[in-house]
Amino acid sequence: xxxxxxxxxxxxxxxxxxxxxxxxxxxxxxxxxxxxxxxxxxxxxxxxxxxxxxxxxxxxxxxxxxxxxxxxxxxxxxxxxxxxxxxxxxxxxxxxxxxxxxxxxxxxxxxxxxxxxxxxxxxxxxxxxxxxxxxxxxxxxxxxxxxxxxxxx
Amino acid sequence: xxxxxxxxxxxxxxxxxxxxxxxxxxxxxxxxxxxxxxxxxxxxxxxxxxxxxxxxxxxxxxxxxxxxxxxxxxxxxxxxxxxxxxxxxxxxxxxx
Numbered sequence: 001x002x003x004x005x006x007x008x009x010x011x012x013x014x015x016x017x018x019x020x021x022x023x024x025x026x027x028x029x030x031x032x033x034x035x036x037x038x039x040x041x042x043x044x045x046x047x048x049x050x051x052x053x054x055x056x057x058x059x060x061x062x063x064x065x066x067x068x069x070x071x072x073x074x075x076x077x078x079x080x081x082x083x084x085x086x087x088x089x090x091x092x093x094x095x096x097x098x099x100x101x102x103x104x105x106x107x108x109x110x111x112x113x114x115x116x117x118x119x120x121x122x123x124x125x126x127x128x129x130x131x132x133x134x135x136x137x138x139x140x141x142x143x144x145x146x147x148x149x150x151x152x153x
Numbered sequence: 154x155x156x157x158x159x160x161x162x163x164x165x166x167x168x169x170x171x172x173x174x175x176x177x178x179x180x181x182x183x184x185x186x187x188x189x190x191x192x193x194x195x196x197x198x199x200x201x202x203x204x205x206x207x208x209x210x211x212x213x214x215x216x217x218x219x220x221x222x223x224x225x226x227x228x229x230x231x232x233x234x235x236x237x238x239x240x241x242x243x244x245x246x247x248x249x
Contacts, residue, residue, distance in 0.1 A: 006159075011245035014169060018239060021173035024189055029178045076217050079185040080178050081224075147177070 019150075027148035028080035035074055036137025042066040044130025047102075051109035051122035082144060098136060105129055157244045158237035162207045167192060167200050172209070172227065172235040180213065180224040201225060209234055 042063060049059035075081050086092055109125030112118065163172050170190055175181055187197045204210040209231030213224045227235065 006245055008246050008248050011242045014164070014166075015239070015242050015246055017166070017170060018173040018242075021170045021189070022177050025174045025177050025181070028181070028185060028189075075180075075224075076215055076222075079182040081180050083177070083179050 023148055023150055025080065026144050029082040030144040030148065031082060031137060031141050032078075033141070035078075036134050036141065038070050038074070039067070039137060040130040040134035042070060043133045044126040046126075047106060047109065047129035048122040048126025050106065051113050051125040053110065053113060082140065098132065102129060102132060105132075155233065155236035155240050157241035158234070159241045160234050160238040162203060162209065163235055163238045165200070167196070168204055169238075171197075171200060171204065171225075172231065172238075175210070175225060175227040176232060176235050180226040183223045183225065186225060204231065207231075207234075 046059045046063035046066065049062060086095055105125060105128055109121055113121045163169055167190060171186060174186060174189060183194075183197065183201075186201075187194060190197060192200075201210055201212075205212070209228055210225050211228050213226065215222055215224070
């Protein structure tokens with residue numbers, strides 16, 4: 001079949017079929033809450049460990065290995081896995097903003113701990129980092145749910 | 154916006170549905186695709202093979218609880234071809 005012999009109504013039928021399957025894909029790809037909670041827990045604990053700066057701590061290894069293992073296991077468990085990065089410019093800017101915030105939190109936590117030696121700083125750093133990741137995953141969840149419902153947002 | 158381009162490999166109904174399902178996600182498991190398209194394993198394999206031969210789909214194999222499973226992903230060229238095909242369908246649908 002070529003473009004020349006495809007009628008407008010046939011093209012519309014194909015477009016409708018595409019939309020239906022894309023909605024189904026979004027429905028399958030809605031990340032479960034435990035996924036966001038797991039990511040938040042790993043990042044939160046990792047940030048707290050960094051801010052503690054205790055000798056013998058290996059927070060970098062904990063975060064990298066923890067995320068790799070958790071994401072890997074989740075991909076095996078879930079039948080459909082959503083995109084790792086947003087596919088819109090707005091989404092990419094929002095993600096960049098979150099990364100900048102997390103970096104500021106990361107260094108801010110370490111500096112505050114060094115400067116003032118406040119015991120609860122690592123806990124707050126970890127809590128804020130974990131909450132940020134969880135809210136990010138909730139935002140992704142809402143996005144997938146809205147697309148599954150047929151919104152083009 | 155992607156340049157409109159009709160793609161004969163993608164346009165076959167089941168392959169169009171496969172690409173439509175894979176386009177918004179990272180990857181989908183074979184069984185999910187099969188159930189969603191309501192086809193047999195062999196029919197799905199045949200269509201996936203044609204998409205793979207065109208360079209539009211790639212696979213990742215793994216095992217869950219000792220059972221072999223396979224995940225399909227649209228390649229970059231597959232995503233581009235699908236986007237171009239959708240644009241062409243939109244153009245055709247708007248022709249009165």
